[in-house]
Amino acid sequence: MGIPSDDVVLIRQPERAGEPSEITVSCPDKTGLGCDLCRVILLFELSIVRGDVSTDGKWCYIVFWVVGRGRKATRWGLLKKRLLGVCPLVLLPLGIESYYSKQQDVMGNAQQTQVFLLKFSCYDRTGLLHDVTQVLCDLELTIRTVKVSVTPNGRVMDLFFITDNRELLHTKSRKDEACDQLRTVLGDCMTSCEIELASEDMSACLQASSTLPPSITEQMFSLELQEVPSGRPSRFVSDSVSITIDNSLSPGHTLIQIQCGDHKGILYDIMRTLKDYNIQISYGRFYTSQNGNCDIDLFVIQKDGKKMIDSHKQKALCSRLRMELFQPLRVNLVNRGPDAELLVANPVELSDPFLS
Template identity: 50%
Template sequence: MGLLSEEVVVIRQGKTEGDPVEITVNCPDKVGLGCDLSRIVFEFGLCVVKADVSTDCKWCLVIFWVVPNAHSSRPTDWVMLKKRLVESCPPSSLMFYYVLNPEPKPKQLYVLQIGSVDRTGLLNDVSQALWELELTIHKVKVWTMPDDNCMDLFYITDNRELLHTEKRQEATCNYLKKMLGESSTYCELRLSSPEFGGLECTTTSLSPSVAENMFSHGLSDFETDLRNGVGYGRKSIVSVSLDNSLSPAHTLLQISCKSQKGLLYDVMRTLKDYNIQGSYVRLSANAKGICEMDLFVLQADGKKILDHDKQNAFCSRLEMEISNPVRVMVTNRGPDTELLVATPIELSGRGRPRVLYDVTLALKMLDICIFTADIGRNIIGGSQWEVYRFLLNDRHDLSLGNSHTRNQVVENVRKMLVA
């Protein structure tokens, strides 16, 4: 396997409108490369309908066929996508060396403070604008004042690493003020203070009962309703199996499940967290929405997965990550209604892409306003989770105290995140 093109990333549009776009990545291999690439594609609101990935542990060839997700409302910025994909690849000078997963380089954390008049969908619009500016949101605090003015506090890092410059800061605030229009009251950027303590310290407390309901069960209430109402059980939705008889050097991992948003990312993220290398990966989805994946994998020591206990643990973890990649519930917080969304954090420390945007879009489509919002991190069951908390405002024609309404919120948010 070697260099097939002078370009590391090639993007080819479909021949006719509606055809999948073909993305080819041809570069030296590294641990977790498939996870990093599929994460970027997921972050750009694209769904992988077919994939071929092959590597000899020195050089990697990745081909994704992608289409926009159902709720993608803006055209894909293919130039920015290519730039991000190229940046995630090891340099070609390392083509004869298998690149170990390096420690992520810490980025400078900044605080962005925005003042504006509150309205439905405000947080969704701001999160989209920050993504377009190539700024990553790590934590957010949102307050709505009695006079309907809103103060948003974002802890962000800059993918361009230029936010220390006055030019970049001014361009960021101007972009946001233009997006907000007359509702904008002020915009301020500054370095995060040492008292903040870093992203690993951004914890949020959950009551024991809430933690029990969100994390102790493999299925959410929404999934249970699906199972009872449509006849799909967890075992029939997701099938994960390992076979060591078909290859002399690799373990064959086979997955069959319903096609869903971020599926390839969830699978590759789990492999990366387990330090398992995929030498060959093939994904295809049929017209009925069923996705089939074949992966020839190895442990970090270059051997098959032979230990029976490891096999069971790995298959159970994969099944859980596919069937329930996000946790969503609506509960009471004193007299208020709180929406909670929890997503797993990669061992590298990165949270799941698009969560803030997708959740706020679902609430925007329901015409539900957010009174306050917060993002924190918790260690639950030995795993680290990113927890999003939203205090919601009742609509004049819709009471959030009603169980049917709450179930509708949970269903719509979960669909936006996964379906």
Template identity: 50%
Template structure:
């Protein structure tokens, strides 16, 4: 079937590079909708892809998006066919009946499933399970990991399925079989079932002390935190994010010129703010990284199609963008009684969706350091301005990695942050 002279098979096109090192070109050409760019970039990030550059254009009714992407790390295996289907599912598009179904289903929460993995404990266990789930396009919504006194671990993963197939026996059996193969003799049992209504995704609020919450969610960054957040190979080259607002160049658009340190999920974070603030990016260009820095030129409008001329609105938008660019994820180590606790937090979209692959990156960093996790959980925490997704890990101090010294704690925070930021 065709519409406006274009085959619906061409709504999403994925073209590999001429060589193995060239980026893959992802093109989306479809009807526009509010927040579409953010939704597409979230899927790209979920597949572990890094955007080397990109172009956006829309007339308010139809949009054209081109992204040049590469896997990070380069050894990552990407199911391009599955990516195509996931991106296509975001587009208000393929067939009129499918489009109507999308509109009626978009408000429905994703079906939640409970994965129970009971196994013998070992280093890197949680990350190995998480890696399998990511490879199978299963998104982790909440986690509860508990270590028993006799050296066994019960992992409870509350997951949703990007492929929407977990209602089938084949998909559930395939997931459990993959986990049994990866865990080997450590695996005692593996069960996957539909979670009951008592396990609603919006439950699981994280109880955090007032002092810890103040440190984790503070809007104002101290000079020490600011320097720590912008760690790079050459600290002398670190500079803050720069945003220039220009209302003179275009008669109908406000131009935002952004330059900041390159990092994982940067484009998603910026588009998340535009989506939450009802800002439409009419034209956008994402330039390639130069010496570790990215430049973006965004021609934007308010929801009513007008420029942003009010100074207070400009300041508020730039402030939110800078916070996302300088401090998109919060990482601290604190004490919970006699235990050492690692906390990671990120603000969720107004739609309630959290950032993809955070649990994957944190557990990868801990596995690389050789640190075992005694218990872990994912919850939500609300502050006056926004809701946060909070990842909490009680670290095991009995496995050879010293956690008592301040130097060791700084090394853990540094490694986790660098992994999360892709540095």
């Protein structure tokens, strides 16, 4: 029997106040690992100010320097547990590597994440939706879809379709914990709170309602690509965003250089895009300066292990990256008869791989 390594995730606190904490991850590699790690770090309200990524295709070594941006103290023990959860952990029986990720994949295919319906009613007040989403975030409950209705007399009926990162929401204690936390925050304005497993019909409606009309999608997510003819390497710019693809510096890797302004979750946005496009990072460096600018160098390969030579694929990838970095959020106001609908979307969550 093998024993899981204790050194997969290490977190080192700074020696002096004001310095970043250091998160080190050493584990078997997989496409999209950087994206998964960045998402966990982002959910814990931490900002990555510097990063180093190195891999030989089988084993990777990642270091993130992070600082806290949230109102609450970081739960480092829980953060480590969540980071371990997305790593393909290694067993070392007789020197032969075996991956937990294979077992996790089998379990994941056998049992999909359950969707639950949180129903509560209360009296309306300013900041209600913000407070509720903050509670659910602290409880590690992921919101899939929200339906909010307000009556003329100020009564609110909210329907939250949620999933549980801890996978315990089927238990009575976990449901009671969520409802009690909501009652503590909302106080006397809450009149009822229930959590139940969403039926198949509800899940089908959830999936169908998550798709925006094509006209709205095109308006919110389209962004014309401006190409500056400068020969090789190819260069795409948009105001403060600069993306360069170069195949001349490495015999086996494509270099992607990005210079842009910083924003919350920027590294996750980039990593998520590369994961969607099945692009693997072999080596990378990330740095944010005091003036709010980011410099990112990534040596990457395609899923077939080769460089990205096709100019069409280069242009498509740069266009997508440019869209994420130039305008990470899309906002649109749509008239719905007597009401107006405010749509806020993050295009990085679109999945549009082109390397199949």
